[in-house]
Amino acid sequence: MLTIDNLHVSIEGKAILNGINLDVRAGEIHAIxxxxxxxxxxxxxxxxxxxxxxxxxGDILFKGENIxxxxxxxxxxxxxxxSFQYPIEIPGITVTNFIKTSINSNLKAxxxxxxxxxxxxxxxxxxxxxxxxxxxxxxxxxNEGFSGGEKKRNEIFQMAMLEPSLSILDETxxxxxxxxxxxxxxxxxKLKSKDNAxxxxxxxxxxxxxxxxxxxxxxxxxxxxxxxxKELAHELEEKGYDWIK
Amino acid sequence: xxxxxxxxxxFLAFELDIDINxxxxxxxTNAIKKFEELGFPNRKLEDWKYTSLNRILKEDYTVFSKKKxxxxxxxxxxxxxxxxxxxxxxxxxxxxxxxxxxxxxNGLDICIMxxxxxxxxxxxxxxxxxxxSANSEDSLTSLNTAFSxxxxxxxxxxxxxxxxxxxxxxxxxxxxxxxxxQPRNLIIxxxxxxxxxxxxxxxxxxxxxxxxxxxEIFAQxxxxxxxxxxxxxxxxxxxxxxxxxxxxxxxxxxxHTFSFGGKLTxxxxxxxxxxxxxxxxxxxxxxxxxxxxxxxxxLVHHANPNxxxxxxxxxxxxxxxxxxxxxxxxxxxxxQKTNAFQQNNNILLDDKSxxxxxxxxxxxxxxxKCSHGCTIGQLDQxxxxxxxxxxxxxxxxxxxxxxxxxxxxxxxxxxxELKHKVxxxxxxxxxxxxxxxx
Numbered sequence: 186m187l188t189i190d191n192l193h194v195s196i197e198g199k200a201i202l203n204g205i206n207l208d209v210r211a212g213e214i215h216a217i218x219x220x221x222x223x224x225x226x227x228x229x230x231x232x233x234x235x236x237x238x239x240x241x242x243g244d245i246l247f248k249g250e251n252i253x254x255x256x257x258x259x260x261x262x263x264x265x266x267x268s269f270q271y272p273i274e275i276p277g278i279t280v281t282n283f284i285k286t287s288i289n290s291n292l293k294a295x296x297x298x299x300x301x302x303x304x305x306x307x308x309x310x311x312x313x314x315x316x317x318x319x320x321x322x323x324x325x326x327x328n329e330g331f332s333g334g335e336k337k338r339n340e341i342f343q344m345a346m347l348e349p350s351l352s353i354l355d356e357t358x359x360x361x362x363x364x365x366x367x368x369x370x371x372x373x374x375k376l377k378s379k380d381n382a383x384x385x386x387x388x389x390x391x392x393x394x395x396x397x398x399x400x401x402x403x404x405x406x407x408x409x410x411x412x413x414x415k416e417l418a419h420e421l422e423e424k425g426y427d428w429i430k
Numbered sequence: 431x432x433x434x435x436x437x438x439x440x441f442l443a444f445e446l447d448i449d450i451n452x453x454x455x456x457x458x459t460n461a462i463k464k465f466e467e468l469g470f471p472n473r474k475l476e477d478w479k480y481t482s483l484n485r486i487l488k489e490d491y492t493v494f495s496k497k498k499x500x501x502x503x504x505x506x507x508x509x510x511x512x513x514x515x516x517x518x519x520x521x522x523x524x525x526x527x528x529x530x531x532x533x534x535x536n537g538l539d540i541c542i543m544x545x546x547x548x549x550x551x552x553x554x555x556x557x558x559x560x561x562x563s564a565n566s567e568d569s570l571t572s573l574n575t576a577f578s579x580x581x582x583x584x585x586x587x588x589x590x591x592x593x594x595x596x597x598x599x600x601x602x603x604x605x606x607x608x609x610x611x612q613p614r615n616l617i618i619x620x621x622x623x624x625x626x627x628x629x630x631x632x633x634x635x636x637x638x639x640x641x642x643x644x645x646e647i648f649a650q651x652x653x654x655x656x657x658x659x660x661x662x663x664x665x666x667x668x669x670x671x672x673x674x675x676x677x678x679x680x681x682x683x684x685x686h687t688f689s690f691g692g693k694l695t696x697x698x699x700x701x702x703x704x705x706x707x708x709x710x711x712x713x714x715x716x717x718x719x720x721x722x723x724x725x726x727x728x729l730v731h732h733a734n735p736n737x738x739x740x741x742x743x744x745x746x747x748x749x750x751x752x753x754x755x756x757x758x759x760x761x762x763x764x765x766q767k768t769n770a771f772q773q774n775n776n777i778l779l780d781d782k783s784x785x786x787x788x789x790x791x792x793x794x795x796x797x798x799k800c801s802h803g804c805t806i807g808q809l810d811q812x813x814x815x816x817x818x819x820x821x822x823x824x825x826x827x828x829x830x831x832x833x834x835x836x837x838x839x840x841x842x843x844x845x846x847e848l849k850h851k852v853x854x855x856x857x858x859x860x861x862x863x864x865x866x867x868x
Binding site for chain 1: 811
């Protein structure tokens with residue numbers, strides 16, 4: 186589904202990623218772990234198409250198509266979803282209106298009709314219930330005054346609504362208490378199928394207790410220095426990152 | 431003939447034509463003298479530094495419309511708030527239109543200025559309130575006072591909560607090649623009473639219209655007033671709107687100004703706090719394009735302790751449009767424990783659009799909380815990426831963010847149908863048609 190080949194990315198002239206190779210197939214969960222500053226968030230931003238990140242070399246193929254020249258919205262239309270580490274607060278637009286706009290923009294781009302209001306409402310209710318989100322929350326301004334946990338839950342709610350092929354969860358576990366963490370992990374697990382894939386970007390192993398990865402990769406100084414199965418996450422938790430460098 | 435001379439020379443005929451024995455005869459006479467002395471304001475004056483009236487004063491305005499014009503409700507239905515019960519005080523080319531209006535004398539007065547000025551039973555009220563809060567040193571206000579004849583007259587007695595809002599609309603039909611209008615409104619809300627007003631100036635023509643309006647509002651003890659101004663006129667119309675609000679103890683007055691249209695719009699919004707524990711709120715959304723100009727000059731005079739004022743103005747400027755925000759706050763020495771907040775945020779969408787924003791604080795008390803903030807910028811790039819990453823195309827994302835920016839000012843609008851209407855206008859202005867209920 187996603188093939189990253191020798192990816193080099195810089196921001197304002199400073200090299201952050203120095204040759205990333207990664208292969209994610211449908212049905213898989215990959216965890217990318219690494220210390221602060223190793224380039225984890227840069228990788229997620231580059232896949233989602235943030236224009237502040239300059240791709241200097243390499244390719245990103247999604248479902249066989251090179252997506253480097255595509256705008257962020259075009260990548261979203263093809264089924265890429267990024268759960269933001271720091272979701273942006275947007276006063277003046279409600280969660281509901283935002284998600285409706287998002288869904289209909291995606292449908293329109295794929296040449297499909299807008300979702301009828303009734304169906305939309307039903308889906309919103311269903312997915313909100315999955316993530317144990319109060320309906321009052323949906324009529325609030327997007328992320329404005331939300332707690333860290335509410336923001337992250339709202340991201341996964343959007344993921345549930347959009348049903349992407351590839352979800353990148355960028356530090357989704359940070360700011361979540363254990364109960365919220367379980368709710369979010371449970372939500373992602375329920376959305377998981379043989380047709381979609383998830384990349385979990387995290388510093389810690391604790392989310393991986395609930396969301397079990399097929400592969401774990403360790404990122405250090407902009408390169409994947411070690412890959413393995415889920416047991417690698419436990420090893421990192423015990424020994425820290427120093428032994429890997 | 432230049433407009434100034436035309437106005438001065440018409441004054442005698444004007445007074446003869448109406449009623450020389452009017453209780454406000456001497457007020458009118460003094461006012462025309464003041465205008466004669468001051469003339470129209472020019473850019474040499476600090477308060478008019480960024481706004482020149484020259485481009486609207488050159489037209490040959492008819493100062494009194496000769497014909498009485500009738501318009502059909504169907505033609506103007508759109509300018510009323512939909513699905514709402516309201517009182518209506520409607521003027522066409524400066525004259526009261528009884529067919530479009532719905533006035534009341536049922537234990538209160540929701541009617542017209544000409545009646546209040548001419549009928550003996552109102553003379554006591556007129557003496558007490560007329561021109562008592564308006565600034566008689568201001569040239570345009572004086573000009574309006576001199577020619578004051580028609581407008582809305584609203585008097586809400588004690589302990590009355592008006593169950594439906596009042597819509598005041600001034601239509602211009604274009605029966606004259608160019609027309610000057612000078613509506614004069616007087617609104618008195620007695621103790622423990624509540625009132626909502628929606629006001630609009632709307633030209634139905636491309637012929638130039640210049641409106642110089644004066645509204646005096648007296649909010650007595652414990653009263654609540656919500657005043658909404660919809661300024662979405664055609665590009666050939668200009669408006670100078672002078673509003674003077676005099677507040678008594680525990681009163682709460684909010685003015686929302688939605689400025690989306692017109693060639694030149696100047697709002698002089700003045701609050702005078704005449705007693706303790708008063709709240710004054712000013713909110714504004716300005717969205718303009720082309721070479722439109724909107725100028726907000728606000729004044730809050732905190733003259734007593736324990737009062738508050740809140741100002742929140744947002745502006746979005748495209749094309750070669752110009753915005754002005756000048757917020758003056760005076761806190762007298764005795765006005766301790768004053769809270770005065772002022773915020774003016776602006777987005778410039780084009781290189782050629784301009785905003786001049788200036789807080790003007792004169793604080794003579796020492797135990798006060800005053801803050802002011804002004805921002806001028808473009809859209810937040812991180813927010814733009816967030817929306818785009820959710821599949822919303824760049825153009826729509828920009829429009830949506832701009833909409834969201836303006837939308838925050840609407841939270842305090844109490845009439846849902848009005849809020850909906852304004853949101854619709856904003857969405858249309860910004861090209862937001864994203865298929866959801868605004």
